[in-house]
Amino acid sequence: MRLTTSVLGASSLLALFALASLAALAAPSAHANPLGNVPPEAPAAPAAGADKPTDLLGTMTVVASSARALPKLGVVPSLSADLEDVTLRGVVRRDLDLCGEFDVLAESAAPDGLYLSDSAVDTKAWGHKGAEAVIRVIARRTGDKPEDEVELVGQAYLVKSGATPVFEKKVMASRAAVRTASHRMADVLIGALTGQNGGFASRMTFAAGAEKVRRVYVIDADGHGARAASAESEVALGPAFGKSEELYYASSTGNAQYEIRSESGKDYPLPVSGSVYGVAFSKDRSKVAVSIGIGASIRLFAGADFASIAPASNAPFAMEPTFSPGGKLAFVGLGLTGQRIYVDEKPVTPEGVFAMSPTFCNHPDGVRLVFAAGVSTDADLFATGEQGGTLVRLTQDQGKNSAPSCSPDGRLVAFFSTRKTGEGPGLYIMRADGLRPKRISPLMGDSLRWDALPPDVSIKAAPAAQSSHDPG
């Protein structure tokens, strides 16, 4: 995809990065416990005297509604009732809120104004409301026919830089692609304000079910558009996006062994006989890993494609495979006294901790391994280095938190929670440091994956705009 961006003067860019720096100051490193109570190095074995599970995992208290100050951001309202304009504004506003980098002002806090599409942005008035930056987005139909495209415009203003946008982007999209184009617009606006694009042009997949029905689902990164991707007649589990950006999962029909199937209905026979319980693809899709039940155990295989898989681990019950951004293969396997996470065959979580569901966050501060661990009768999320090390607790006293998956930009973690407080049980996303959890859906499930959307050919650069920057 080629998007066209007008990047304005150098002085504006300096101001832009000043704001980005401010955001960085407000956003603590994922390596540090946000409350400063960093547990000691993860022990190779449980510490003597650890008389309850939480002693192994640290005792910090996560305050979900942390009052940590983030840059205040205004989103210009609009009186337009056009569906495309409403969609663009709604999607961008929500993505900016969900991304955890800003404190987005409520629409009711917007300064008085007409808010027509050609009205100037009164940055001074926004400044009086506490905003440090302002976002304006506009969607305009280019004609009345259904096939006529829609122009989407996104602008970022810094209050201290006045009424000239410091960043502007224009794209053309089919009407059917306006929602996706809106997420892409939000991502580049996040990039303009923080120095790295957001990850909302993406989708998640997970498995869920009740009684004998178990299906895999796909849902947008903001919780919109949940749909079943497998048939009700099959038992489906372990979904993952893979080659050709298709959705793959393990499927069993009529109590037969699980086989790999794609959403398009194609089956993928393996050279190894057994039930498939999980599949993973490397980020560049050049490698695949498969957990296969053989006899009374479950073994891990990997290769360039399904037809060429070979044993990849000697660990018994090797499940939930996933690849790091650099291609390292992680999985869950049995330790001596619990379940451990292995990265390239090396256990990286402490013995005695019941660890599960590894995922890698390609965070700007460095790659982080995030996983769930059983704590008493609940489960919580933890982060550590790509090869283990210091543990940082991301959730606590908020029910069972499970199945974490990192956003494509590495700054967010999605997970399921049974919490009864706040927004209640469902699918959440939060910053990779554990702050600002927000529910995006009441749906519950497991085996969550979060991947970027493939390029959309129906979204392209606006013809009249300058072509000076392609944020991807």
Added chain:
Amino acid sequence: MRSLIVPVLVLSSAFLMACEEGPKPPLKTAHSVPRGGADGATTPAWMTPAQAGPRGDTGSPTAGSIQIDNRILRACGNLPTAHFPFDSASIKGDAADLLGALASCFVTGPLVGARLNLVGHADPRGGVAYNIALGQQRAGSVASFLAQRGLSETRMGTLSKGAFEAAGTDENGWSLDRKVEVYLAD
């Protein structure tokens, strides 16, 4: 004395952390489970009396039941029951006799040449992957036993549904959740 206490505490931690609704010991593997008990196989040394439970099929994490599909019962004719307790760590006694009869039905009896699927289940305590592993272990142990009685492994499919269909909310219910279902493959 401290060195004796710590391993017990660690194991207790693992039990608790494995659980969604209550304690569940870790999976048994050749290297993870100390042998214990008079027969050295059925009751791990780390299992406390409370975990062992009051009845044989409810106390052991490897205990459960086998349920045989009606189509197999009708075809074989000589299987006395469709539902019987077993322990996947050591299949013996009545369970061994019944599975032996099942194997004979497929090796020399009316279902010669037919295939079967073994579906393992777990109770709802523990994580998704862990319960899938338990179900696979149960199904695999039955498959191994049937193979020893002459039924080719190529005629058996094993799969686990973990706790997907579990309904138990207490020990009695959990004991019903832990099972292996035997289906005639289509």
